[in-house]
Every structure is written in C-alpha cells, then in structure tokens.
Amino acid sequence: MQENGREQWGTRVGFIFAAVGSAVGLGNLWRFPHLTGSNGGAAFLIIYLIIIALIGITIMLSELAIGRATQLNAVGAFKKLSKKWTFVGVMGVIAGFVILSYYSVIGGWSIGYMVRSLTGVFSGDTAELFGSFVSNTWEPLIWHAVFMGLTIGIVYNGIKGGIERASKIMIPALFIMLIIIIVRSLTLPGAAEGVAFYLKPDFSKVTGGTIMAALGQAFFSLSLGMGCMVTYGSYLSKKENLVSSSAIIPISDTLAAFLAGLAILPAVFAFGFDPSSGPGLMFITLPAVFAQMPLGTFFGFLFFVLVTIAALTSAISLLEVCSAYVIDEWKWSRKKTTLLMGLVIFLLGIPSSLSQGAVNINLFGMDFLSFMDYISNNVLLTLGGMFICIFVGWIWGVNNAKKEITNDGTIKFGLFGVWSILVKFVAPIAIFILFLNSIGVFSF
Ligand code: TRP
Numbered sequence: 001m002q003e004n005g006r007e008q009w010g011t012r013v014g015f016i017f018a019a020v021g022s023a024v025g026l027g028n029l030w031r032f033p034h035l036t037g038s039n040g041g042a043a044f045l046i047i048y049l050i051i052i053a054l055i056g057i058t059i060m061l062s063e064l065a066i067g068r069a070t071q072l073n074a075v076g077a078f079k080k081l082s083k084k085w086t087f088v089g090v091m092g093v094i095a096g097f098v099i100l101s102y103y104s105v106i107g108g109w110s111i112g113y114m115v116r117s118l119t120g121v122f123s124g125d126t127a128e129l130f131g132s133f134v135s136n137t138w139e140p141l142i143w144h145a146v147f148m149g150l151t152i153g154i155v156y157n158g159i160k161g162g163i164e165r166a167s168k169i170m171i172p173a174l175f176i177m178l179i180i181i182i183v184r185s186l187t188l189p190g191a192a193e194g195v196a197f198y199l200k201p202d203f204s205k206v207t208g209g210t211i212m213a214a215l216g217q218a219f220f221s222l223s224l225g226m227g228c229m230v231t232y233g234s235y236l237s238k239k240e241n242l243v244s245s246s247a248i249i250p251i252s253d254t255l256a257a258f259l260a261g262l263a264i265l266p267a268v269f270a271f272g273f274d275p276s277s278g279p280g281l282m283f284i285t286l287p288a289v290f291a292q293m294p295l296g297t298f299f300g301f302l303f304f305v306l307v308t309i310a311a312l313t314s315a316i317s318l319l320e321v322c323s324a325y326v327i328d329e330w331k332w333s334r335k336k337t338t339l340l341m342g343l344v345i346f347l348l349g350i351p352s353s354l355s356q357g358a359v360n361i362n363l364f365g366m367d368f369l370s371f372m373d374y375i376s377n378n379v380l381l382t383l384g385g386m387f388i389c390i391f392v393g394w395i396w397g398v399n400n401a402k403k404e405i406t407n408d409g410t411i412k413f414g415l416f417g418v419w420s421i422l423v424k425f426v427a428p429i430a431i432f433i434l435f436l437n438s439i440g441v442f443s444f
Contacts, residue, residue: 135357
C-alpha cells in the first residue's frame with residue numbers, strides 16, 4: 001500500500017503494535033512503579049487514570065490527526081498546516097534527539113543487567129553494585145553502543161519491514177513475560193500486603209505535586225508532546241479509524257504500566273523493601289528482590305529482557321521521529337539517515353553515560369543525564385503538548401481536525417463536543433500549570 005509514494009503500515013494491527021511499542025517503555029516499567037510507590041499507591045493510580053482519560057487520549061487523537069492529515073514528519077506536518085507553527089515540529093525533533101541520547105544509555109544499562117543477571121551477581125549490596133556499574137567508563141558505553149546499534153538496525157529497515165515487524169514480535173512477547181513475572185510475584189509469601197498498597201487508595205499522600213507527577217508521567221508514557229504520534233500517524237492510510245486507535249493505544253499503555261506495578265510492588269513488599277525508594281527501584285531494589293527469590297536468577301534475567309525489549313520498541317519511535325524529518329525534508333535515503341542520525345545521537349549520549357560517576361559533568365547542578373531528562377520532560381514535552389493543543393484547538397481548528405478524524409464524515413465521532421472543550425481549554429491550561437510548576441515558578 002503506497003499513497004503518494006510514501007511508505008505505510010502494512011496492517012492496522014501492525015500500526016497498533018508499533019504505537020503501543022512506542023508508548024510502553026522505561027516509562028512504564030521503571031518510572032510508573034516508583035512514582036506509584038512514592039505517591040500513595042492506588043491514589044496515584046486513580047489520578048493517573050483520570051488524566052489519561054481526559055488529557056492523554058485528547059492529545060493522542062490530535063497528534064494522530066495532524067500526522068494522517070498531512071502524511072508528513074513532525075516538522076513538515078506543522079509547516080504544511082501553518083508555516084508559523086513549524087517551530088512545534090522542530091521542538092519535537094530536538095526533543096526526540098535529546099531523549100533518545102540518554103534513553104539509550106539507560107537501555108544499555110538494562111542490557112548490561114540482563115547479561116549480569118545470568119551470572120547471579122545480584123547478591124550483596126545492590127546499591128554499591130549499581131554505583132560501580134554505572135560509574136565505570138567503558139562498560140556502560142559499550143552497552144549504550146549495542147542498544148543504539150539495535151535501534152538503528154530496526155529503523156534502517158523501514159516502517160513495514162523494520163518497525164512494524166519488530167513490534168509485532170516484541171510486544172506480544174513483552175506482555176507474556178510480564179504476566180509470567182506477575183504470577184511469580186503474587187505467589188510469594190507476603191505479597192498480599194503489596195497488593196493492598198497498590199489497590200487500596202491512600203488519599204492522605206496526595207498533594208498538588210502528585211497530580212503534577214501524574215500529568216508529566218502521562219506525557220512521557222504515551223509518547224506525547226513531540227510529534228511521535230504525528231510521525232506514526234503519517235504512515236496510516238486514509239481508511240483507518242483514528243478514534244478507536246487513540247483509545248486502544250493509551251488503554252494498552254496503561255494496562256502495561258498497571259501490570260508492571262503488579263509485577264514489582266508485591267515482590268518489593270514480600271521481601272520487606274521500601275516501595276518509595278525512588279528511581280533506584282528498578283536497578284537497586286529489584287535485583288535485591290531477585291537475589292532472595294526462589295528461581296530469582298531466571299526471573300531476574302526475564303525481567304531485564306523485558307525491560308530491554310520495552311526500551312527498544314520506544315527507542316525506535318524516537319529515532320523514527322528524527323529520521324522521518326531528515327528523509328522527508330532533506331531527501332536523504334533512509335539507510336544513510338538512520339546510520340548518521342543514530343551515530344550522532346550515540347555521541348550525544350556519551351556525556352550522559354560518563355556523567356554517572358566516571359567523569360564529573362554537571363549542568364545547573366544536575367549531572368548531564370539528569371539535565372537532559374529534565375530539559376526534555378519538563379520543558380520540551382510539556383510545552384510541545386501545550387502548543388499541539390493550542391494548534392489543533394485554535395489554529396488548524398477543531399472542525400478541520402474533525403474532518404480528518406471522521407474520514408470526511410464517514411466515521412462517527414460522538415464525543416466531538418467533549419474533545420473540543422478538552423483540546424481547546426482543559427488540556428492546554430492544565431499543561432501550562434504543569435509547566436510553571438515543573439520549572440519551579442511555583443510549587444505545590
Ligand atoms: N513512551 C516511552 C516510555 O514510556 C518513551 C518514549 C518513546 C517517548 N517515544 C517518546 C516519550 C516520545 C516522549 C515522547 O518509555
């Protein structure tokens with residue numbers, strides 16, 4: 001299927017797997033469980049679900065509509081609809097570049113841990129172990145190179161033969177592994193307490209900060225705010241149903257995050273660890289859990305395979321955003337683009353990798369990796385999301401968007417009125433408040 005000579009997804013299911021692959025990543029397996037762990041368990045979960053339903057789905061639909069309407073990369077898409085708004089796409093490509101550079105470093109750690117788990121080294125002080133692993137000069141860099149190499153290898157083969165084919169294998173595998181780990185986790189003695197924490201809301205822990213954390217997490221987890229879904233939507237045929245896709249993707253992503261919490265938190269409780277240990281939960285607390293668990297070596301290995309796969313299907317979407325821009329706008333070949341872009345992003349990741357203890361690289365009081373993470377999440381994605389809403393709500397206009405979303409009136413879109421209000425008012429205002437909060441103008 002080629003319309004105007006541009007590549008397209010082979011099947012609808014293939015597109016859904018690829019988009020779910022983009023969404024399900026380190027955000028679900030690493031960030032969501034530790035945020036839930038330190039923000040009141042089920043209370044955080046409930047707030048997160050509300051935000052996904054109101055704001056996540058709204059922006060998902062907006063991004064897919066922009067992409068499918070223009071059949072162009074993030075920059076080209078905005079440029080085509082309104083020249084003045086090209087900057088939103090440019091910000092998106094920059095965000096993709098920046099995020100992938102450090103995302104690949106963490107993906108590399110996950111490969112390193114996958115290999116290490118086989119040798120059963122997780123006994124002893126796992127915090128010390130993690131510290132000595134990441135502060136090494138060469139080992140994390142080599143894994144970063146391996147991770148980036150795998151990412152390039154998939155994107156190099158194009159939409160249907162690369163991204164879609166890889167996602168159709170990796171996403172089902174991911175859900176199966178997750179379920180195996182959940183069964184293990186829930187059958188541990190003492191797991192019930194963790195389940196209770198996870199499913200019984202404690203609203204006393206909810207503050208304005210909790211809501212902000214949930215909103216930021218929704219963006220990152222759904223791959224929103226930087227034209228990723230614009231790019232994936234641009235490979236959709238004019239016959240696809242955008243309304244149902246924009247619900248299926250967030251529902252699957254949220255299910256994956258929910259399951260990740262169910263896999264991780266009960267096990268953490270069962271062995272008496274602290275669920276609110278923060279970002280170290282995945283690389284420090286969990287290895288200690290696996291060290292004590294019956295068959296822990298096997299489950300530890302399986303877990304890090306899972307994390308690596310999830311990170312990889314997200315990384316390919318980040319590289320695709322940057323590559324699609326170069327392929328469409330500079331008319332480079334896909335092969336040359338992915339190799340060169342991948343190399344440059346790898347190089348940009350080097351300071352992030354080294355900043356974890358090997359070399360002292362600080363910017364504004366943060367190590368380089370944390371700085372890249374901060375800039376992309378708190379500035380680029382949040383502002384990007386806000387501009388996308390304003391653009392669709394007020395510039396391109398909800399009626400033009402409606403035409404695209406309903407395939408020129410042939411598909412029903414019963415919630416058009418609700419969506420219009422969300423995209424014009426609720427989402428941009430909520431995001432603006434998040435932005436002010438996250439750059440520290442005020443704090444809850
Ligand atoms: N959603 C992915 C995760 O949860 C990360 C990711 C992939 C992403 N593509 C993105 C985040 C685009 C923001 C924008 O790990």
